[in-house]
Amino acid sequence: MHAKRMAMRGVYKDILEREAHLFGADFIAQGTLYTDVSESGGGYDSGAKKHQIKQHHNVNLGFKVPELAPLSDQVKDGVRQIGKALGVPDAMLWRHPFPGPGLLVRIENKVKLWKLRVARQADVILVHELKAAGLYESVWQAGVVVTASRTTVTKGDGAGSGCVVALFAVSSVNGFTARPFHLPWEVLERISQRITNEIPEVGRVVYNLSGKPPATIEWG
Amino acid sequence: MHAKRMAMRGVYKDILEREAHLFGADFIAQGTLYTDVSESGGGYDSGAKKHQIKQHHNVNLGFKVPELAPLSDQVKDGVRQIGKALGVPDAMLWRHPFPGPGLLVRIENKVKLWKLRVARQADVILVHELKAAGLYESVWQAGVVVTASRTTVTKGDGAGSGCVVALFAVSSVNGFTARPFHLPWEVLERISQRITNEIPEVGRVVYNLSGKPPATIEWG
Numbered sequence: 073m074h075a076k077r078m079a080m081r082g083v084y085k086d087i088l089e090r091e092a093h094l095f096g097a098d099f100i101a102q103g104t105l106y107t108d109v110s111e112s113g114g115g116y117d118s119g120a121k122k123h124q125i126k127q128h129h130n131v132n133l134g135f136k137v138p139e140l141a142p143l144s145d146q147v148k149d150g151v152r153q154i155g156k157a158l159g160v161p162d163a164m165l166w167r168h169p170f171p172g173p174g175l176l177v178r179i180e181n182k183v184k185l186w187k188l189r190v191a192r193q194a195d196v197i198l199v200h201e202l203k204a205a206g207l208y209e210s211v212w213q214a215g216v217v218v219t220a221s222r223t224t225v226t227k228g229d230g231a232g233s234g235c236v237v238a239l240f241a242v243s244s245v246n247g248f249t250a251r252p253f254h255l256p257w258e259v260l261e262r263i264s265q266r267i268t269n270e271i272p273e274v275g276r277v278v279y280n281l282s283g284k285p286p287a288t289i290e291w292g
Numbered sequence: 293m294h295a296k297r298m299a300m301r302g303v304y305k306d307i308l309e310r311e312a313h314l315f316g317a318d319f320i321a322q323g324t325l326y327t328d329v330s331e332s333g334g335g336y337d338s339g340a341k342k343h344q345i346k347q348h349h350n351v352n353l354g355f356k357v358p359e360l361a362p363l364s365d366q367v368k369d370g371v372r373q374i375g376k377a378l379g380v381p382d383a384m385l386w387r388h389p390f391p392g393p394g395l396l397v398r399i400e401n402k403v404k405l406w407k408l409r410v411a412r413q414a415d416v417i418l419v420h421e422l423k424a425a426g427l428y429e430s431v432w433q434a435g436v437v438v439t440a441s442r443t444t445v446t447k448g449d450g451a452g453s454g455c456v457v458a459l460f461a462v463s464s465v466n467g468f469t470a471r472p473f474h475l476p477w478e479v480l481e482r483i484s485q486r487i488t489n490e491i492p493e494v495g496r497v498v499y500n501l502s503g504k505p506p507a508t509i510e511w512g
Contacts, residue, residue: 180441219441219456221400223511226504234507236439238456238498252481257474264472264501276507278458278498281484285446287454287496292444 076183076292080173092135100135104144105151107247147246168213169247177292180220187218187235190273194218194237197266202241205259212250214241217291225275234275237267241280242289250284296403296512300393312355320355324364325371327467367466388433389467397512400440406493407438407455414438414457414487414494421483422461431473434461437511445495454495457487461500462509470504 092100143151148169155165171177179187194216202208221236239260242250264277280287312320363371368389375385391397399407414436422428441456459480462470484497500507 217441219439221437221439221441221456221458221511224508225506226508231508236441236458236511238441239501254477260501261472265503268502268506276500276502276511278500278502280496280498281459281480282488282496282498283485286488288444288446288451290444291441291456291496 076176077173080176084173089134098136099138101138106145106147109144147248149245166209168208168211168215171290171292173292177290178215179218180292186273190235190237190271191216191218193271194239194267194274197270198239198241198263201259201263201266205256207253207255207259210243211241211253211255212244212247213289214239214253215290216240219291223276232275234268235273236276236278237271237274238278238280238291239263240289240291242284244284244289247289248284250289252279252281252283255279296396297393300396304393309354318356319358321358326365326367329364330468367468369465386429388428388431388435391510391512393512397510398435399438400512410455410457410491410493411436411438413491414459417486417490418459418461418483421479421486425476425479427473427475427479430463431461431475432464432467432470433509434459434473435510436460439498439511443496452495454488455493456496456498457491457494458498458500458511459483460509460511462504464504464509467509468504470509472499472501472503475499 152165175191178191198216217238219236219238222233223236225232225234241253243253244250267277268274372385395411398411418436437458439456439458442453443456445452445454461473461475463473464470487497488494
């Protein structure tokens, strides 16, 4: 996982730098919140700590990072209140958190093109069904993991094997702790059936039952 | 998985043969049901087919296999009715099905001693909590899979990694088809929390959402 994150960081930096220069950008707004500061630094004591974390993300890019207080003193619900007061559209305001290293942390073992396709297709189904059920904004964060687990399947014209996709949906106030969201069974089963019906590589779908702690919201 | 089953078959045969001879057995009662006949042979047409399946299991052991009709013409609910009429104790009568190759099919990749210990400890917790909730006899079959998936954990004094244990509990009439059982959330969460609290190697617990078809009841 560490090697995958390091590889991702290199690609991210190269693309960000290229696109930002093409765009003629002088500033980069990162959206660092109190949660990032606290979890990156292991504590939140001083402006020096905040500065250190921002430097860590931006030191080699040659852009100016504007001071984002009060955002960096707020957890997400505070930021959403500020956004709402400023008239930020709901679809942006209520979008679930997404991991910095992208789908890398949601794909176990080697990242392959077919796994990325599975991760994206399954995520589209999950988000669509949560919204259709009117539950998307009640869930703090939901996502899909393409696990290393495989299973026997009886799809189509015989027995074979398929990958196991895990769903997670959690309730949380600020991301520091989380509990599995009690989705209605009919929503869980509809999502599960759509994923195995519409994505040939998937043989089984499971739902995360663990909170944070002892687990984490993202698996990787 | 095929290699693991073949290895298991050899060990099973050796131990059965040794123990049966020590016991002075002339007969072996196998408990073959209609489900076994149908799923092994891909159909159920004739006495010859039944004979073939029994031979397949017993041909080299040198024991007589008594004719078990009407059991081999019945699926499990019929067998349970017969057992009830004969006064078979409830704990035997309502015991969940258990896979022939044992915990092999519930442990992904290499079978290690620690994985067997995890599989047994987690199964004890699952069965205990299902019984405590009065749900054991409503569930057709429940079990625990030690998956190949791993996850970040925040247990104890820092971040580490743990294995992912999957729970399954299904409703079914005869094992041919199955649906995930809608266990109450408080039971699912209690089982999940006990497993991660009491078994140090486990970092996360998930619950199976897939039916049969497209998946199978056992993963392996």
